Amino acid sequence: MAATPADNSLRKPARRVKRKPLRKRFALAAYVAMIPMALTVVLAYLGTMLWTLRTSFTNSRTFPSTSFAGVSQYVRLFNNDRWMLSLQNIVIYGVLFIVACLVIGLLLAIFIDQKVVAEGALRTIFLYPYAMSFVATGLAWQWILNPELGIQEVLHRIGFPNAHFDWIMDQDRVVYTLVIATVWQASGLVMALLLAGLRGIDDEIWKAARVDGIPRWRVYTNIVIPMLGASLSTAFILLFVMVVKLYDAVVAMTQGGPGTASEVPAKFIMDYLFGRANLGLASAASIVLLVTVLAILAPVFYVRSRALRLRGSR
Amino acid sequence: MNSIKKIVVSVVAAVAAIGAAHADEPLKANVIHWWTSGGESAAIKQFADAYDKAGGLWVDNAVAGGDQARSTAINRILGGDPPTAAQFNTSKQFHDIIDQGLLNNVDQVAAKENWDKIFPPSIISSIKVNGHYYAAPVDIHMPAWFFYSKPVFLKAGITKEPANFNEFIGDLDKLKAAGVIPLALGGQAWQEKITFDAVFADVGGPDLYLKVYRDRDVNAVNSDAFKKVLASFKQLHAYVDPGSPGRNWNDATALMISGKAGVQIMGDWAKGEFTAANQTAGKDFGCFPGFGPHSPYLVAGDVFVFPKTDNANAIKAQQLLATVMTSPAAQVAFSAKKGSIPIRPDVDASSLDICAKEGIAIMKDTSRQLPNPEMLVPPDVNGALTDAITNFWNKNESVEDAQKAFASGLKS
Numbered sequence: 017m018a019a020t021p022a023d024n025s026l027r028k029p030a031r032r033v034k035r036k037p038l039r040k041r042f043a044l045a046a047y048v049a050m051i052p053m054a055l056t057v058v059l060a061y062l063g064t065m066l067w068t069l070r071t072s073f074t075n076s077r078t079f080p081s082t083s084f085a086g087v088s089q090y091v092r093l094f095n096n097d098r099w100m101l102s103l104q105n106i107v108i109y110g111v112l113f114i115v116a117c118l119v120i121g122l123l124l125a126i127f128i129d130q131k132v133v134a135e136g137a138l139r140t141i142f143l144y145p146y147a148m149s150f151v152a153t154g155l156a157w158q159w160i161l162n163p164e165l166g167i168q169e170v171l172h173r174i175g176f177p178n179a180h181f182d183w184i185m186d187q188d189r190v191v192y193t194l195v196i197a198t199v200w201q202a203s204g205l206v207m208a209l210l211l212a213g214l215r216g217i218d219d220e221i222w223k224a225a226r227v228d229g230i231p232r233w234r235v236y237t238n239i240v241i242p243m244l245g246a247s248l249s250t251a252f253i254l255l256f257v258m259v260v261k262l263y264d265a266v267v268a269m270t271q272g273g274p275g276t277a278s279e280v281p282a283k284f285i286m287d288y289l290f291g292r293a294n295l296g297l298a299s300a301a302s303i304v305l306l307v308t309v310l311a312i313l314a315p316v317f318y319v320r321s322r323a324l325r326l327r328g329s330r
Numbered sequence: 331m332n333s334i335k336k337i338v339v340s341v342v343a344a345v346a347a348i349g350a351a352h353a354d355e356p357l358k359a360n361v362i363h364w365w366t367s368g369g370e371s372a373a374i375k376q377f378a379d380a381y382d383k384a385g386g387l388w389v390d391n392a393v394a395g396g397d398q399a400r401s402t403a404i405n406r407i408l409g410g411d412p413p414t415a416a417q418f419n420t421s422k423q424f425h426d427i428i429d430q431g432l433l434n435n436v437d438q439v440a441a442k443e444n445w446d447k448i449f450p451p452s453i454i455s456s457i458k459v460n461g462h463y464y465a466a467p468v469d470i471h472m473p474a475w476f477f478y479s480k481p482v483f484l485k486a487g488i489t490k491e492p493a494n495f496n497e498f499i500g501d502l503d504k505l506k507a508a509g510v511i512p513l514a515l516g517g518q519a520w521q522e523k524i525t526f527d528a529v530f531a532d533v534g535g536p537d538l539y540l541k542v543y544r545d546r547d548v549n550a551v552n553s554d555a556f557k558k559v560l561a562s563f564k565q566l567h568a569y570v571d572p573g574s575p576g577r578n579w580n581d582a583t584a585l586m587i588s589g590k591a592g593v594q595i596m597g598d599w600a601k602g603e604f605t606a607a608n609q610t611a612g613k614d615f616g617c618f619p620g621f622g623p624h625s626p627y628l629v630a631g632d633v634f635v636f637p638k639t640d641n642a643n644a645i646k647a648q649q650l651l652a653t654v655m656t657s658p659a660a661q662v663a664f665s666a667k668k669g670s671i672p673i674r675p676d677v678d679a680s681s682l683d684i685c686a687k688e689g690i691a692i693m694k695d696t697s698r699q700l701p702n703p704e705m706l707v708p709p710d711v712n713g714a715l716t717d718a719i720t721n722f723w724n725k726n727e728s729v730e731d732a733q734k735a736f737a738s739g740l741k742s
Contacts (some may be wrong), residue, residue, distance in 0.1 A: 075706070078404060080428035092742060097735070098717050125492035164573040185575045188725060271518055274575035275724030276717055291397045293426065 065306065072299035079296055089300035099301060102279045105191050110259040112192070116199045117255050118248065121206025126236060129214045130205070139211070143204040150201070154268025157197035158184070161269075187277045188269055194278060198265055202258060206251045213247030214240065249320055255278070255312070260309055281305050356387035357647040361634070362406075363417040364399035366392050367615040369537065369602040371668035377468070380660040386650055389579050403637075407432050411568045412637035414647050420456045420467060420631040421704035430465050434636045434645060435462040439652040448674045450693055451631045452701045457594040465633035466652040468661075469670035472689055473597040473630045473702055474528035476618050477604075479586045482510055483616075486592065494621045495562055498592070501571040505592035511568055514591035517575035519720040521582075525595045526563050527703060531626040534559040536700050539626070542740070551737045560722065560729045560736075567723065575724070597630070598685060601669040610683070617685040619692065627692045630702040631670065707740075714739035 025208035074083040093099050124142055128135055145153065160166040163182040171179035183189035217240055223237045241248075262281035266272060272279040281301060359381060365374045371392070378388040391413060392401035400423065403416035407427065419422040427433055440446070441462040447453070449467060457465040478491075485510035492498040505512035505600075515521060526671055533538055541550040550556060567721050571591075573581075573616040583603040585591035604615055611617060618626050634655060636648040654660055661672040666681050682707065692698050703714050718739045722732035 077710070079408070095738075096714075096742075097721075158576065162573065162576075182572065185572060211423055252343055273519065273720065274517055275519075276722045277724065287713065288710065290401045291706070292710040293423070294710040297710065304684070 057254055068302050071295055072303050074296055076295035076299070078293045078295070085296065089296045090304070092170055093297060093300050093304065097277055098276050099281070100286045101276055105278065106259065106262065106280050107159065107190055108131045110194045110256070113198055113202075113259055114252065114255045117203045118251060120199065120203040121251065122210055122241075124203065124207040125210035125214055128211055135237060136243050139208070140208050145201045146205045150198070151263040151268045153201045154265040157200070158269045161193050161196075181209055185274060188272055190274065190278045194262070194265060195270065197269060198258070198262070202255065203255065209247050209251045209254075209312045210244060213244040217243055230308065245323070248253065249316065253316065256313065258310075260305065294327070337341060348664075349474055349741050351684060355643070356382075356385060357650055358387045358389060359414040359647040359649070359651055360389045361393055361415045361417075362391040362393060362399055362403045362413045363634075364393055364396045365417075366394045369599075369667055369669065370604070372379045373502065373664050374666060376663040377655050377660055380657070381651060381654045381665070383651060384649060386654075395735065397613075404561050407637045412639060413721070414639075414644055414739045415466075415634040415651050417632055417634055417705075418465070419704060420453060420465075420470075420629075420633050421702075422456070422706075423704070424633075424635050425459065425617045425708075428459050428635075432638050433464045434638050434648055435464050436466060436636060436649060436652045437463055439463075439649050440467070443653065443656060444734065445567050445656075448676060449700055450629065450673075452705070453673060455701065456563060456634055456705045465635045466655050467631060467633045467673045468655050469668055469675055470629055470689070471597050471670045471695065472598065472619060472628055473524050474531070474595055474597055474628050475598055475600070475685065476528070476593055476620070477583070477586065477600055477617050478593045479591070479615055480588060480616055482508075482586070482589055482592045486510070489495060491616065492621055495529070498621060499565065502566075502581075502593070506569060510589070511571040511591035512569035512593065514585045514594040515566075515574050516577040516579045516582040517570070518577070518579075519716050521596070521711045522720050522723045523716045524597065525566065525702075526723075528595050528620070529563045529566070530559050531619045531700055536626050539700060540706075543703050544701075544706070546711075546740050548737045548740065551733055551740060556736075557729055557733060561730050563719075564722065564729070592719070598669050598689070601683065601685060605669075607646075612684040616677045617688070624698065626700040627689070627698045628702045629693075629699050631673070632702065652660060711740065711742060714742050 026179060071080050073084055073090070074081050075083055128138055128142075132138065161184040162182075163169065163185060168179055168181045171181070184193045215241055221239060224233070225239065261282055262280050266278055266280050266283055268280040272283055282305075283299045285305070287302045288294045288301065308313065336363075363374055363380075364413070365371055372394075372524075374390075379388060391402075393402050396419070403413060403418075404427070406412055407416075407593070412432075424433070442669075445463060450470070453467050453470065453726065457463055457467055479643060482487075486501075486504045488501050489502055492501050500720045502512040513526060530542075534542075538550060538553070538555050538559070541547045542556065579596055579600065580603050582591070582594050583596065583600045586594050586609045587604060587609060600618075601611065601617075604611070609615055619625055632650065636652070639645060655664075656673065658672075658674065658677040661674060662677050662679070662681060663670045664670075665686065669686070671686050672679070675694060677692065679687055682690070703715070707715070715736060718732065718735040721727060721735060727735075
C-alpha cells in the first residue's frame with residue numbers, strides 16, 4: 017500500500033503536477049493504517065489508566081464499585097508501612113540496578129570491542145541470561161544465594177568454614193540480592209546496545225586519536241562515551257522500565273521476605289488486586305506509581321528530544 | 331476406494347455416536363479449582379467420577395494457584411461466561427460476589443439434605459448469608475496441626491506430647507540439645523501467620539481470639555493477654571534454623587521426614603508429604619491439634635460456589651454438583667486422598683488416618699471449634715495482619731510496636 021504512490025509517480029511522470037494531492041492521499045493512508053494502533057493506545061492504555069484513576073477514588077473491593085470514597089484510599093496507602101517500605105526499596109534497588117547494569121554493560125562492551133578471539137561466542141554467553149525469564153533467574157539465584165545450598169555452603173565445603181554469605185536471609189541486605197540477580201540478567205542487554213553504539217563510531221576518530229598519541233582510556237572517557245549518548249539513554253529507559261515492573265524476580269526469589277523486607281510496589285499492587293481483593297487500594301497504588309514514573313521520565317524525554325532538535329538544527 | 335468407504339462409514343458412525351450421546355444430554359459442569367498437586371488432583375478426581383456416575387459430565391478447569399483460580403472465576407463471572415462451579419476457601423473471599431448478586435443459592439439442596447443439621451456451625455456461618463446457602467462445603471482443613479517426628483522425639487528423650495505451651499518450649503529445648511532443628515518453619519508470611527494463629531488460639535484462648543478476629547476489638551489487641559500471645563509467639567524464633575526464611579512448607583516437612591527437625595506447625599495437607607515418603611501417622615510421625623485435651627480446633631476448608639445463570643440445565647448441574655460433592659460416599663473418597671476431614675459427621679471414617687479420626691472426634695465437640703481468621707475478617711484485613719505478624723517475626727521489633735501494627739491492620 018505504502019509503495020503505490022511512489023510507483024505511480026515513477027511510471028507516469030506526466031502526472032507530476034498532481035504530486036501534492038497524491039502525497040496528501042498517502043498521508044491519509046498512513047493515518048488509516050495507524051488507526052488500529054491509535055485505538056489500542058487510546059482505549060487499552062489511556063482508557064484503562066482513566067478507569068484505574070476512577071477506581072482509585074472508590075471503595076471497590078473484589079469488584080469495581082461506583083461509590084466514591086474521595087481520597088481515602090490514598091490516605092490509607094500512605095499510612096501503610098508496607099507501601100512506604102516498597103517505595104524505599106524500589107528507589108534503592110533502582111539506583112543500584114541501573115548504575116550497575118550500565119557500568120558492567122559498558123565494560124563488557126568495551127572488552128568485546130577489543131577484537132578479542134571468539135567474540136561471537138562471548139557475546140552470546142553475556143547476552144544469554146537475558147533470554148531467561150525473571151522467574152527462572154529468581155529461582156536459580158534463590159538457590160545460589162541460599163546459605164544452606166549455594167555459595168556459602170560451597171565455600172564451607174572447599175575449606176572456608178567461616179565464610180559467611182546469607183544476605184538473602186538478612187532483613188537489611190536482601191534488596192542487594194535482588195540487584196545481584198537482576199543485574200546478572202540484564203547487563204548483557206546493555207552490553208549488546210552499547211556494543212552496537214561502539215561499532216557505529218567512525219574508525220577515523222580512533223586513527224586521529226592514535227596520531228595525536230592520546231591514551232586509549234582517555235579516548236573512551238572523553239570522546240567515545242559522550243558519543244554513545246543515544247545508546248546510553250536508550251539503555252537507561254529500558255532498565256528504568258524493568259525497575260518499575262520488578263515483580264516476578266521478587267516473587268520467585270524472596271516472596272517479599274524475610275518479613276516484608278524485599279517488598280516492591282508492583283508486588284503490593286498485585287497482592288491487593290487479587291489475593292487481598294481490594295481494587296480501590298491497588299488502583300491508588302498504581303496511580304501513585306504511574307505519576308512517579310512520569311515525573312522521572314518526562315525530564316529525560318524532554319532533554320533527549322531537545323538534544324535531537326539541537327542536533328537537527330545544526 | 332475401499333479405504334474411502336471405510337472412512338465414510340466410520341465418520342457416519344462417529345456422527346451417530348455423538349448424536350446418541352447428545353440425546354442423553356449429560357449435565358455438563360465446568361468446574362474451576364486449584365487442586366493441581368498429586369494428592370489434590372487425585373482427590374478432585376473422586377468428585378469428578380462421582381459426578382459423572384450421577385449422570386453428569388465433569389469439565390475440569392484446573393488453574394494452578396488459589397489467587398489465580400479465584401481471579402479466573404471472578405473474571406469469567408464478570409465477562410458473562412461463568413463456570414458452573416468455582417472453588418473458594420471457606421472464608422469471606424466470596425462474600426463480595428454474594429453482595430453483588432452474582433451467585434445462585436443452593437437452598438433446595440440444603441433443605442433436602444438437611445445441611446442445617448449435619449454441617450458444623452462454623453462452616454455454616456461462612457456459607458449461609460442472609461438465610462441462603464451460597465456454597466457447598468467440601469472439606470474441613472485444620473490449618474495449625476503440630477506434626478512431630480516420632481524417631482526424633484525418641485532421640486531427644488521426649489516421651490509424651492506437650493500439655494501446655496511451657497511444656498512445648500521445654501520439648502523444643504530438648505530437641506535443640508539433641509542437635510536437631512527444633513521447629514521446622516518455612517519463613518514465608520503465610521506460614522508465620524499460621525504459626526501465630528496456633529499460638530494465639532492455644533495461649534490466648536478462644537475468647538480473646540474471637541474478640542480480636544470476629545469483633546475486631548482494638549482494646550483486646552492492646553490487652554496484656556494479647557501481649558503475652560505475641561511474646562510467646564516470638565519465643566519460638568529461637569528454635570528455628572537460620573535457613574528458614576523463604577523456605578517452602580513442603581521443604582520444612584521434608585526436614586522432619588528426614589529426621590533433621592522435630593516439629594512443624596502446618597495444616598493437615600502436610601500429611602500428603604508424609605504419605606508420599608511412605609510414612610504413617612501414629613507410627614513414623616505424630617500429630618496433635620493443640621495443647622491438652624480441650625485445645626481449640628481451627629476450622630478452615632474449601633467450598634464451591636455456583637455463579638448466577640438462568641440456564642435451566644446449568645442450574646440442574648449446579649444442584650447435582652452440590653448434592654454429589656457433599657454426599658457421604660464422595661466425602662470419604664475425597665478426604666482419604668486430600669488429607670482433610672469430611673464436612674459431615676455421618677460418614678464411615680474407618681479408612682482415614684488417625685489424625686483425621688482425631689479431627690472428626692474433636693469436631694463433634696462444637697465448643698472446641700474455632701473459625702480460622704479468614705472466615706472472620708475480609709481478605710485485605712487478613713493481609714494487613716499477616717504483614718504485621720511477619721514483620722514482628724523477622725524484625726527486631728518490640729511487642730508494643732507489634733501490638734500497634736496489629737491494631738492498625740485490624741482497623742484498615
